[in-house]
Amino acid sequence: MIEYKVWFGKIYKRNSELEVIKSDDFVESFIESRCEKLPFSLKEISLKIFPSEEEYYSELRRTAIRVAEIEVEKELKSSDRYIISLLKALDEIDLGINLFSEKIRDLEEIRTDKTTEEFRRIVGELKELRKDIERRISSEASKLMPNVTELVGGVIAARLLERAGSLKRLASMAGSTIQILGAEKSLFKAMSRIKKGKKAKTPKHGIIFQHPYIRTLPKKLRGKMARFLASKLAIGARVDYYSGELKEDLAEAVRKKYEELRG
Amino acid sequence: MVKKAELEILEEIAPNTFMIRYDDKKFLATKSRSKPHYGEKKYAEFREWIPYRSKLAAMILNGYRIKLKPDMKMLYLGAASGTTVSHLSDILEEGVIYAVEYSARPFKKFLELSMERRNIIPLLKDASKPEEYAGIVEKVDFIYQDIAQKNQREIFVKNAEFFLKENGEGLIMVKARSIDSVAEPSEVFSRFLSEMEENFTILKHGKLDPFHKDHIFVHVRL
Ligand SMILES: C[S@@+](CC[C@H](N)C(=O)[O-])C[C@H]1O[C@@H](n2cnc3c(N)ncnc32)[C@H](O)[C@@H]1O
Numbered sequence: 001m002i003e004y005k006v007w008f009g010k011i012y013k014r015n016s017e018l019e020v021i022k023s024d025d026f027v028e029s030f031i032e033s034r035c036e037k038l039p040f041s042l043k044e045i046s047l048k049i050f051p052s053e054e055e056y057y058s059e060l061r062r063t064a065i066r067v068a069e070i071e072v073e074k075e076l077k078s079s080d081r082y083i084i085s086l087l088k089a090l091d092e093i094d095l096g097i098n099l100f101s102e103k104i105r106d107l108e109e110i111r112t113d114k115t116t117e118e119f120r121r122i123v124g125e126l127k128e129l130r131k132d133i134e135r136r137i138s139s140e141a142s143k144l145m146p147n148v149t150e151l152v153g154g155v156i157a158a159r160l161l162e163r164a165g166s167l168k169r170l171a172s173m174a175g176s177t178i179q180i181l182g183a184e185k186s187l188f189k190a191m192s193r194i195k196k197g198k199k200a201k202t203p204k205h206g207i208i209f210q211h212p213y214i215r216t217l218p219k220k221l222r223g224k225m226a227r228f229l230a231s232k233l234a235i236g237a238r239v240d241y242y243s244g245e246l247k248e249d250l251a252e253a254v255r256k257k258y259e260e261l262r263g
Numbered sequence: 264m265v266k267k268a269e270l271e272i273l274e275e276i277a278p279n280t281f282m283i284r285y286d287d288k289k290f291l292a293t294k295s296r297s298k299p300h301y302g303e304k305k306y307a308e309f310r311e312w313i314p315y316r317s318k319l320a321a322m323i324l325n326g327y328r329i330k331l332k333p334d335m336k337m338l339y340l341g342a343a344s345g346t347t348v349s350h351l352s353d354i355l356e357e358g359v360i361y362a363v364e365y366s367a368r369p370f371k372k373f374l375e376l377s378m379e380r381r382n383i384i385p386l387l388k389d390a391s392k393p394e395e396y397a398g399i400v401e402k403v404d405f406i407y408q409d410i411a412q413k414n415q416r417e418i419f420v421k422n423a424e425f426f427l428k429e430n431g432e433g434l435i436m437v438k439a440r441s442i443d444s445v446a447e448p449s450e451v452f453s454r455f456l457s458e459m460e461e462n463f464t465i466l467k468h469g470k471l472d473p474f475h476k477d478h479i480f481v482h483v484r485l
Pocket of ligand 1: 143245246316317318319340341342343344345346347348363364365366369388389390391409410411412
């Protein structure tokens with residue numbers, strides 16, 4: 001017997017017999033429904049419990065809207081935090097990988113045995129997990145902030161989000177703030193040196209400095225590129241917060257600027 | 264005295280879809296009982312359909328027509344805030360549009376549209392996981408896809424396997440940059456087309472310039 005969870009209940013298939021059990025809560029069964037490709041027609045079966053097509057569609061539409069209302073609010077409330085905690089997990093895994101790799105080196109200098117092999121296996125698994133989490137971050141980031149993600153990729157987008165605290169806060173920042181986001185520590189250091197009358201360089205780049213468009217430019221052009229990228233990020237974050245639709249020309253402009261500077 | 268503006272239907276393109284002339288302005292529009300959705304103007308009962316905002320409008324204005332019937336069942340992947348879906352909802356007056364979008368913010372606005380229209384079923388789902396809506400979406404006549412993703416071909420094929428009727432059709436909007444950010448667009452497109460040919464008959468493909476740069480539409484049949 002095979003069970004199919006459809007939005008209006010459960011369908012059981014025995015040989016070629018189909019039995020329909022109607023759900024007493026469509027919202028719940030809609031949310032839980034999940035199945036492989038159906039070997040029968042959903043619409044035809046539905047007419048065993050709905051008196052007409054019209055009633056089928058109006059119940060379906062009502063339920064879909066109700067579920068969508070619930071899920072959209074849930075998603076909007078939690079996705080900032082979800083991405084931030086995924087990012088923290090990523091950083092912790094990196095720490096773990098480094099720690100274990102060091103241990104392996106230490107041990108191997110003395111001798112290779114079962115324990116080092118075990119460590120190697122764990123590092124391998126951590127690297128797999130790291131890849132998974134990175135993919136997750138990218139896909140969640142492109143849902144929450146498609147423009148920022150298109151501009152700098154999922155992980156850097158997530159770091160900006162983490163520094164800002166939320167998309168709302170990121171969306172309220174000026175480009176000049178976004179440009180040094182993540183460089184606050186060195187900025188404070190520089191400021192306090194300056195206050196004491198000492199010489200100090202103010203930092204030009206924060207998190208966005210990790211982006212290849214900046215890293216691969218000659219040093220003297222990096223500030224210019226960072227400023228440009230940050231100004232587009234500020235626009236992108238705002239669009240992400242207010243409409244969430246991709247603006248095609250932002251990434252295009254950044255690419256052009258990079259090509260122009262690189263020469 | 265101000266001359267009264269005149270509205271003239273120049274051509275019927277699809278059900279409820281017309282080329283309109285209003286004063287000196289010539290434009291594509293759908294006949295609609297609803298209010299504007301994305302800042303487009305409404306002249307009498309005609310809602311202007313803006314090609315810079317909708318790739319389907321761009322395709323039509325570039326001269327290509329697909330056959331749409333008022334009672335069609337359609338699966339729409341990548342609804343965003345519902346710009347194009349709003350016009351399809353005018354066209355498929357007696358049909359049903361199952362519309363999938365996975366990003367919550369644009370979806371919120373799309374949800375408002377779904378509440379105003381009787382023929383839209385909104386689904387906050389990931390189009391790469393049809394298992395999650397296989398118990399909701401029935402077999403459809405048409406799949407429309409505009410998701411700008413690297414693996415959009417695989418996603419389309421998977422959805423067609425699940426939901427497309429025999430001889431059903433599909434329309435896919437392809438953005439070169441999202442499939443390959445460095446290769447020449449023409450190369451990306453010809454690779455895409457030859458891969459699509461493994462599963463579908465390609466009825467037509469063409470550019471969406473000047474409205475959408477480095478994009479093509481691909482019209483297929485199963
Ligand atoms: C270019 S926009 C679509 C515009 C829309 N078709 C219109 O013309 O009004 C692409 C949309 O696809 C959505 N998208 C991308 N990948 C998706 C997926 N795997 N599942 C669902 N939606 C997806 C994005 O969130 C974005 O809103």
